[in-house]
Amino acid sequence: MESKLATDTGQVTLLSEICLKVNNAKDKSKKLRVLRENDSQPLRQVLKGAFSPNIEWDLPKGDVPYTPNDAPIGTEHTALMQEARTLFRFVKGGDTTISQNKREIMFIQMLEGLCAEEAEFLVNVVNKKLNKVYKGLTANLVKDAFHWDDNFMQKQPSYPV
Template sequence: MTTKTAKKTTTKSKSLPELPRMPFAFEVLNLASKQRSKAKKVEVLQKYGELSLKMILKWNYDTSIVSVLPEGEVPYSGFDDQRNMNLKLSEVISDEVRRMHEVGSFSLGATDKEGHTTIRREAKHFYRFVRGGDDAMNAIRRETMFINILEGLHPLEAEIIVLVKDGKLEDRYKISKEVVATAYPDIVWGDA
């Protein structure tokens, strides 16, 4: 007589992939977006969250924060090709993603060799792009400053800022306001 015993199976939860030290915002948002569960998305945002990431997420999801920049496409010449002003950001992003596929690396973080600035470094200027931030600033000067910041950023970082100014971050990344509010309970929402 044989007795049949049920095998015990334990499922070990997969650990999150490690991002480089001081990752770009697009790396954090991309990793969070790829997670299937709300809990994993929250875990990623908490692990890699810092002030500038919270700032852009609040700017995007808080309806009481109104962008004073024109909505839509932004003229973009990029860090390397500042002599060509006829490009649109979406074209540059497509080229950059293609280049990253060719190289086989999507992770840049602190190892970026092209001298791009980061959202982390430029976040101190973002108050100028929302109502109540620097209302005395001339609109042309504000838009020029915005474009100059975008041109110094990595194209995928610049894409985030353009999406955020239009409140459309969720069109590109699968991260809801609910996930952000759970990950960062310290954010005070103006539209709550």
């Protein structure tokens, strides 16, 4: 799988934009195509975090007290596509070396570095509400797109006995 961190113009792809394209796609085959055409490790990580029942976020549920970044899209400090590799810090058992208070402060700092759209998207990921915001973006669609089993792991090929 090749990483698609940037578009042809050099702009970093927003994961929230990919999910909006899924939302706007008319049928399942088009939704699958959007996910597959935009396949990347960060997209997989974030969608797994949003839908896998095995991933528990170690953050308070609900609204997050942060100040949205009002910089125009493309001029913000970071993008979720780049920050996805650090999300393990916010998952139960992911980084046991930091205190809960530090974890929450780091999460707020991450949100404030993202554009407002991506920050809101990430809050919905953590609250496991993506399917309520993006029509048709479901656990089953994600599993189909990336050939995952019910544990959100790559399906093992079945060989004849």
